[in-house]
Amino acid sequence: TADAVATVSETSRDYISEFDLTKTPATVIYNAPQPHTKKPSESTPNRDVIYTGSFMPYKNAEVLIEGMAYAPNGFTLHLVSRITPERKAELEELVPDGASVVFHNGLSEDDYQKLLHDAYAMASGSKAEGFGLPIVEAATLRIPALLSDIPIFHEVAGDGALYFDPDEP
Numbered sequence: 001t002a003d004a005v006a007t008v009s010e011t012s013r014d015y016i017s018e019f020d021l022t023k024t025p026a027t028v029i030y031n032a033p034q035p036h037t038k039k040p041s042e043s044t045p046n047r048d049v050i051y052t053g054s055f056m057p058y059k060n061a062e063v064l065i066e067g068m069a070y071a072p073n074g075f076t077l078h079l080v081s082r083i084t085p086e087r088k089a090e091l092e093e094l095v096p097d098g099a100s101v102v103f104h105n106g107l108s109e110d111d112y113q114k115l116l117h118d119a120y121a122m123a124s125g126s127k128a129e130g131f132g133l134p135i136v137e138a139a140t141l142r143i144p145a146l147l148s149d150i151p152i153f154h155e156v157a158g159d160g161a162l163y164f165d166p167d168e169p
Contacts, residue, residue: 002022004024005024005025006026006029007027007028008028008029008130009130009131011155012028012131047072047074047076048076048078048118048120049078049122049146050078050119050121050123050138051077051080051123052081052112052122052134053126055084055091059124059127060127062091063148063164063167063169064077064123064125064169065077065091065095066094066169067164067169068096068099069096071099076101077099078119079104080104080106080107081104081106083103083105088103117141119138119143120143120144121138121144122135122145124145124148124153125164126148126150126153127150129150130152131156132147132152132153132156135156135157135161136156139157139160144161145157145160146161146162148166149163
């Protein structure tokens with residue numbers, strides 16, 4: 001038996017309890033992003049939507065890509081994380097005609113911060129999460145979030161996000 005159990009969210013704590021993973025009560029210790037200050041942009045506001053998660057199936061990047069079919073002209077979905085050539089090929093087939101989707105295959109911290117600082121929104125279509133640190137990081141910069149309607153995102157973003165069904169682009 002552990003002397004102490006800690007987790008990053010109430011949602012994770014509830015799962016630990018629900019599945020009886022430990023007899024020791026779990027304590028929530030929230031993640032925190034690195035401090036950043038949003039600098040005023042000297043350029044015209046852009047319409048960049050940022051996704052920073054992996055491309056594992058439960059992360060559901062597919063819903064974001066397919067959702068670009070409904071985005072107004074001028075919006076670009078930036079998929080920031082590293083991706084295998086095979087997975088990229090699978091996802092590229094889902095990009096709607098005329099949609100703007102950029103696969104960055106990883107960015108330096110400086111390049112990521114530049115992209116994030118001028119972003120229109122942060123997005124995640126995930127079907128399961130333990131926390132959602134990129135959403136908190138974006139929120140500290142006053143960047144809105146477009147999130148799948150799952151409990152952890154409500155816990156992390158509350159009323160500071162627009163929520164969507166992760167099965168409906």
